[in-house]
Amino acid sequence: MSSAADSSRGNGPASGTTKEEAASLPPHPAALTTRCAAVLGGGSFGTALSQLLARQGTQVRLWMRDKAVIESINERHENPKYLAGQNLSEKIKATSSVAEAVSGVAVVLLAVPTAYFRGFLLEHMSVLPVGVPLICCSKGIENDTLLTPFEIMEYELPGKYHRYIVVLSGPSFAKEVINGKPTSVTIAARDPAIAKLAQYYVSDKLFRAYRSTDVIGVEICGAIKNVYAIAAGACDGCDFGFDGRAAMITRGLAEIARLAVIKGANPLTISGLAGVGDLVLTCTGNLSRNWQVGNRLAQGEKLEDVIKSMKMVAEGVNTAKSLMQMVKKYNIEMPIAEEVYKVLYEGKSIEEAMNSLSSRALGEEIDDTVKEVVGLPAGPSAPVVARQAGSGLRQSSLTLPGAGGIGVDDQHTPSKLVEHLP
Ligand SMILES: NC(=O)C1=CN([C@@H]2O[C@H](COP(=O)(O)OP(=O)(O)OC[C@H]3O[C@@H](n4cnc5c(N)ncnc54)[C@H](O)[C@@H]3O)[C@@H](O)[C@H]2O)C=CC1
Ligand SMILES: O=C(CO)COP(=O)(O)O
Incomplete structure (x- = not known):
C-alpha cells in the first residue's frame, strides 16, 4: 500500500x-x-x-x-x-x-x-x-x-x-x-x-x-550541535529555565563558531540551517536523542543505562570525546563541550558542571578567532562606531551616569575603575 x-x-x-x-x-x-x-x-x-x-x-x-x-x-x-x-x-x-x-x-x-x-x-x-x-x-x-x-x-x-x-x-x-x-x-x-x-x-x-x-562548515555544525543538545537536555532536566537554555544555545553557538572557523568554515554557514537551525531544533525539541540523553542524566540515570535502553544512536556521546581531543589539538576554548565530556565520562554532576561554567572569568562576547575571520581587530572591542546621516562616521558617546549628580571624580571614572577589575 x-x-x-x-x-x-x-x-x-x-x-x-x-x-x-x-x-x-x-x-x-x-x-x-x-x-x-x-x-x-x-x-x-x-x-x-x-x-x-x-x-x-x-x-x-x-x-x-x-x-x-x-x-x-x-x-x-x-x-x-x-x-x-x-x-x-x-x-x-x-x-x-x-x-x-x-x-x-x-x-x-x-x-x-x-x-x-x-x-x-x-x-x-x-x-x-x-x-x-x-x-x-x-x-x-x-x-x-x-x-x-x-x-x-x-x-x-x-x-x-x-x-x-x-x-x-x-x-x-x-x-x-x-x-x-x-x-x-x-x-x-x-x-x-x-x-x-x-x-x-x-x-x-x-x-x-x-x-x-561550504562542506566543512555544514558538517562541523551538524556534528557538534549534538554535544550542545546534550547540554540543553541537561539544563532542562535540572530546570535551569528558559534563560539558562537560551544561554546554553547561544554560548554553544560561539563554541561551534570557534571550531568551525578554525576548520576553515565560512562563518555565515554558522547562522544557517546546518548551524543555528539544527542547534535550535535539537536543543529545544524533545524528539532529539541527544537532548534526551542530557535530560535523562539530569533525572539521575546512568549513561550506560540511557544508551542501552535508547536503542538509537545519540552521536553527541561519541562526538563529545572527539571535541575534547580537538580542544587540545587546536588549543581552543570550548568550555560547555568540556563540561559535557566531564559529565558523560568523569562522573561530574550537572550542577557542578553548571557551577564551573558560571564561575568562569567574565569575557568578551565575540572572541578573537571569529573576529579575525570577519575582519575585526583582535583584542578588546574598539569603541562602537555609528553612522550619522550627513556627517560620516562618529564615535558613539558614553554618558556617565554620575555626571549629573552622583559625583564622578577623576579617580572614579569608568576608565579608572575598570583598571581594578581582573
Ligand atoms: N534520526 C534523525 O532524526 C536524524 C539522524 N541523522 C544522522 O543519521 C545517522 C544515522 O542515524 P539514525 O538513522 O537516526 O540511527 P538510528 O539510531 O535510528 O539507527 C541506527 C543505525 O545504525 C546502524 N548500525 C548499527 N550498527 C552498525 C554497524 N556496525 N554497521 C553499520 N550500521 C550499523 C543500524 O543498522 C541503523 O541503521 C546519524 O549520524 C544521525 O546523527 C541526521 C539527521 C536526523
Ligand atoms: O540531527 C537531528 C535532527 O536534525 C537528530 O537529532 P538527534 O540525533 O539528537 O535525534
Whole structure:
C-alpha cells in the first residue's frame, strides 16, 4: 500500500494538486522522475529519507543489516525497529546487499552512524557507483582521527569519487520528515553543480534543500550541535529555565563558531540551517536523542543505562570525546563541550558542571578567532562606531551616569575603575 504522500513531486501533478500548485513545483525533467535511489542505513533517518524519496516518485533500495526488518519492510511496509507504526511506500525495497542497493541508481544517500561509517565504507566501497552524488547524512566526528564522515569519504575513496561527495545537514527529525512536516536543510558539495543536482534530487515542497559549497562548515555544525543538545537536555532536566537554555544555545553557538572557523568554515554557514537551525531544533525539541540523553542524566540515570535502553544512536556521546581531543589539538576554548565530556565520562554532576561554567572569568562576547575571520581587530572591542546621516562616521558617546549628580571624580571614572577589575 502506498502512503498518501506518494508522488507529491512526480512526473505530473499529484492527485489533488491544483494547476497553480503544480506550476510552483521545481522543473522536473522526465529522465529524472523515473530514477532509482539507494539509501544505505536503515535506521530512523535512512528510513525517513527513503520515504521522502519514494513520495517524490523515486524507486528506493534501502540497505540494512537486520533480516527481520528487511522482511517487514518488503512484506508489511513498516520498519518496526526504528519507526514503528509508520506506513512506508511500496516503492521502498529493503535489501541486505549494498551491491544490489546501488546498482543503476542516480543517487546514493548514506545514513550510517559515524562510529561505523569508515568500516562500512571500507567494506563496501568497491561497489559504490562513480559519477552519481553520494550524499552523506551522518552527523558526527570520529574519535581519534577527528574526521567527519565527508572527510572520511575523501580520505578512503579514490579521487574519481571526490567530486560527487555531498553533505546533507540541517534541522530534520526523522519522525517529522517521514510525516511530511515542512523541513529545510542545507546540502553542500565542493562542486556547485553537484550540490545543485543533489539539491534537486531530494527537494520537494515539504523538504527544501538550500545549497552551499561550504562542506566543512555544514558538517562541523551538524556534528557538534549534538554535544550542545546534550547540554540543553541537561539544563532542562535540572530546570535551569528558559534563560539558562537560551544561554546554553547561544554560548554553544560561539563554541561551534570557534571550531568551525578554525576548520576553515565560512562563518555565515554558522547562522544557517546546518548551524543555528539544527542547534535550535535539537536543543529545544524533545524528539532529539541527544537532548534526551542530557535530560535523562539530569533525572539521575546512568549513561550506560540511557544508551542501552535508547536503542538509537545519540552521536553527541561519541562526538563529545572527539571535541575534547580537538580542544587540545587546536588549543581552543570550548568550555560547555568540556563540561559535557566531564559529565558523560568523569562522573561530574550537572550542577557542578553548571557551577564551573558560571564561575568562569567574565569575557568578551565575540572572541578573537571569529573576529579575525570577519575582519575585526583582535583584542578588546574598539569603541562602537555609528553612522550619522550627513556627517560620516562618529564615535558613539558614553554618558556617565554620575555626571549629573552622583559625583564622578577623576579617580572614579569608568576608565579608572575598570583598571581594578581582573
Ligand atoms: N534520526 C534523525 O532524526 C536524524 C539522524 N541523522 C544522522 O543519521 C545517522 C544515522 O542515524 P539514525 O538513522 O537516526 O540511527 P538510528 O539510531 O535510528 O539507527 C541506527 C543505525 O545504525 C546502524 N548500525 C548499527 N550498527 C552498525 C554497524 N556496525 N554497521 C553499520 N550500521 C550499523 C543500524 O543498522 C541503523 O541503521 C546519524 O549520524 C544521525 O546523527 C541526521 C539527521 C536526523
Ligand atoms: O540531527 C537531528 C535532527 O536534525 C537528530 O537529532 P538527534 O540525533 O539528537 O535525534
